[in-house]
Amino acid sequence: MKLSCQKSTMLSSLQLLGPVTAGTTTKPILQAVKLEAIDDKAVLEATDLEVGVRCLVEPVEVQEAGTVVLQEGRLTELLREWPEEKICMETRGSMCLLSGKGGVFKMAGYDPEEFPVIPTFSDEGSVEVSADELEGMIKKVVFACASERVRHTMTGVLFREEGGELRMVATDGRRLAFARGKKSGGGKTTMDGIVPRRGVELLSRIATHQEGNVLLKMDGTHLLAKSGKATLCSQLIEGQYPNYEEAVPKDNDKKVEADAEGLAAAIRRATILTTAERHLIKLKLQKGMIVVEAETPEVGEAMVDVEVKYSGEDLEIGFNPDFLLDALKAIEKGTVQLEFKGPATAAIMKRSHDFLYVVMPIRLAETT
Amino acid sequence: MRKIIHVDMDAFFASVEELDNPEVRGKAVIVGGGIEGRGVVSSASYEARKYGVKSAMPISRARKLCPHGIFLEVRMERYIEISIQLMRLLKDFTPLVEPVSVDEAFLDVTDIARDFAEAVEIGKQVKKKIKAETGLTASVGVATNKFLAKLASGLKKPDGFVVITDEEKENILKDLPVSEILGVGKVTEKALHAMGISTIGQLWPIPQEELVERFGKLGRVLYYLSRGIDNSPVVTVWEPKSVARSCTFERDIKDLRVIRRQLYDLTEDVVKQLKEMNLRAKTITIKVRYSNFRTITRSITIDTPTDLLSAVWHYADMLLREKVELKDRAIRLIGVSLSSLVQAPSVEQLHLFEEEMRSEEIATIPKGME
Known part of the structure; x- marks a missing residue:
């Protein structure tokens, strides 16, 4: 193999793959990337067996087709330090020669035969979603995944195509985020599976570096995604996802409209007077107002009035402030609709049609 | 010298009924379970006691003794409500309050009363405040x-x-008769009578060693309590040992559906009470009394303390169906109790899918029972 390209071209593709190898320690070859030069293009690959990414490197001049597998960490670091110039890469037996204005380096390579195969993507049976829409949806839900293995299926994001739209759901059992997005195109397909968090984050990364559309499909055991430049293949998590539709309360009668940024700012301020052990704020609903309160022994008390649209009964309800802020961050700007029922039942936060969030309160036992 | 106050509500359940229903005030009020059939008396007003009605007596007997009595069903929720009010007002005097049951508590006023006379004064105020705030004596x-x-x-x-x-x-x-000593039941009383001892004073000449030899640990208790010596502390953190409900059927029942239905209702009651007391239980026990009065209990202890109705019902029902011999045997009484109780956390993040996650391992509540 022999090729040459601009340093930045190679580096940007490498950085897209970085997160795949970052987490693996078990097998050295999983910390490596495969670079394959074919005809007039080059392709980089990385996989940790759960998630694999393939990324086009272009433009590139291929002098000789072939494959090399190199340790990702060192290669990326070297390219970062390389001057903004061309780099030439060439196989020499089991070694790879890297040369140009940055110097001459010979790096040990791995046997390309040992590199795991990443499934290829065929457009058939896929749906199209704009990269912006996809990135936006992921941002609205991914934070709500469970980090501990309370229940394995909750560590991923549910992707489901229903009623002609794409849905994503994530929950850690204490709150649940639900996003809806439009398809831009694509034929009939069944999409219903749980994608591991890492797969979802990589998908978001791919969408971020991309204009236009992303193609998505599921084959029963994998999610496959393809953008102009990159392909992603992620295993699906097996098992039954919790019945999220049941978790959305239907009879929350205390409805509030608030400015998302204003409410978030009030909660952030009140949260300063909480501790990690007592990470708790209270929302007091009154006519035309929500009072955000914090009361932490030996730290202090906070009380912030937020003007809202509300004409129902008074209610006092406790929450982990992070759970509220996560949702408000996903909503960003504009009006958030909040719906409550009682102090020990799920509350809803939503923005129009595209985002819905269910959050369980912290039960405050009466002090006796 | 310590200064201890004991508060005991008078005919508590019956008094609460009189408080809530002015028309029965001063009458022979008898509160009990299964008023129509074979339950027992839980509480009788002093008017009813004049006719010989006592707690734990079968309702049927109470009816014979006091045919004009006003028989009322137990309303445990209401009694607990007043009990909470009572304990709160006692805690206004001192935090050292040990509730013994819903209607009874010890207060240790050693540190807040300068001398014994002041402790007596506090005792009077306690009594006055109870009357003023609850309307009960x-x-x-x-x-x-x-x-x-x-x-x-x-x-x-x-x-x-x-x-x-x-x-x-x-x-x-x-x-005073020896039966006034805490821990002396019918058996001990009989044994003491056999020794020629019927009053507390008659215990005094007997050496401690002899009492211990005869009665074991209880002997020591007899020796000290008979002399009015008791060093047991007022324990403020009181944790009830169990929450229980049982029911005697009007007639002996063979029909499993009826028995299950009753057990479900009782389970619902105990779980409700558990939640109100902000507790969780690890042990679920059911009690069955056959028509021949043989009584059995069966229990199961789970790892995670629970206050979920679906979980408790699952185990209660499982015990009934798998651990109790029911074939062709009629049942007189069924009961359920929850024990190994722990305090529910005072501040607790609530969870979505809680019931769903449990129900994966737990059979659902039978149809038509919810």
């Missing part, structure tokens, strides 16, 4: 330890106020 005893304080509150019921000083204690104890 309590009998109050003041003494230097728990045993004597409890004895004192029982001496002039109802509406009593009795003080036992260390100087008076021997005089008071001397002629």
Whole structure:
């Protein structure tokens, strides 16, 4: 193999793959990337067996087709330090020669035969979603995944195509985020599976570096995604996802409209007077107002009035402030609709049609 | 010297009923379970007691003794509500309150009363405040330890106020029957009678070693309590040992559906009570009394304390169906109790899918029972 390209071209593709190898320690070859030069293009690959990414490197001049597998960490670091110039890469037996204005380096390579195969993507049976829409949806839900293995299926994001739209759901059992997005195109397909968090984050990364559309499909055991430049293949998590539709309360009668940024700012301020052990704020609903309160022994008390649209009964309800802020961050700007029922039942936060969030309160036992 | 106050509400359940229903005030009020059939008396007003009606007596017998009595069903929720109010007002005097049951508590006022006379004064205020805030009367005893304080509150019921000083204690104890000593039941009483001992004073000449030899640990208790010595502390963190409900059927029942239905209702009650007390249970026990009066209990202990109805019902029902011999046997009484209780966290993040996650392992509640 022999090729040459601009340093930045190679580096940007490498950085897209970085997160795949970052987490693996078990097998050295999983910390490596495969670079394959074919005809007039080059392709980089990385996989940790759960998630694999393939990324086009272009433009590139291929002098000789072939494959090399190199340790990702060192290669990326070297390219970062390389001057903004061309780099030439060439196989020499089991070694790879890297040369140009940055110097001459010979790096040990791995046997390309040992590199795991990443499934290829065929457009058939896929749906199209704009990269912006996809990135936006992921941002609205991914934070709500469970980090501990309370229940394995909750560590991923549910992707489901229903009623002609794409849905994503994530929950850690204490709150649940639900996003809806439009398809831009694509034929009939069944999409219903749980994608591991890492797969979802990589998908978001791919969408971020991309204009236009992303193609998505599921084959029963994998999610496959393809953008102009990159392909992603992620295993699906097996098992039954919790019945999220049941978790959305239907009879929350205390409805509030608030400015998302204003409410978030009030909660952030009140949260300063909480501790990690007592990470708790209270929302007091009154006519035309929500009072955000914090009361932490030996730290202090906070009380912030937020003007809202509300004409129902008074209610006092406790929450982990992070759970509220996560949702408000996903909503960003504009009006958030909040719906409550009682102090020990799920509350809803939503923005129009595209985002819905269910959050369980912290039960405050009466002090006796 | 310690200063202990014992508060004992007078005919608590019956008094609450009189409080809530002015038309039955002063009448022979009898509160019990299964009023129509074979339940027992839980509480009787002093008017009813004049006719010989006592707690734990079968309702049928109470009806014979007091045919004009007003028989009312137990309303445990209401009694607990007042009990909480009572305990709160006692805690206004001192945080050292040990609730013994819904209607009974010890207060340790050693540190807040300068001398014994002041402790007596506090005792009077406690009594007055209970009457003012709950509308109910309590009998109050003041003494230097728990045993004597409890004895004192029982001496002039109802509406009593009795003080036992260390100087008076021997005089008071001397002629009381031995059954007044905490821990002396029918068996011990009989054994003592056989020794020619019927009053507390008659215990005094007997050496401790002899009492221990005859009665084991209880012997030591007899030796000290008979002398009015009791060092047991007022324990403020009181955790109830169990929450239980049972029901005697009107007629002996063979039909499993009826039995399950009843067990479900009882389970619902105990779980509700558990939640109100902010507790969780690890042990679920069911009790079955056959028509021949043979009584069995079956229990199961789970790892995670629960207050979920679906979980408790699952185990109660499983015990009934798998651990109780029901074939062709009629049942007189069924009961369920929850024990190994722990405090629910005071501040607790609630969870989505909680019932769903449990129900994965737990059979659903039978149709038509919810």
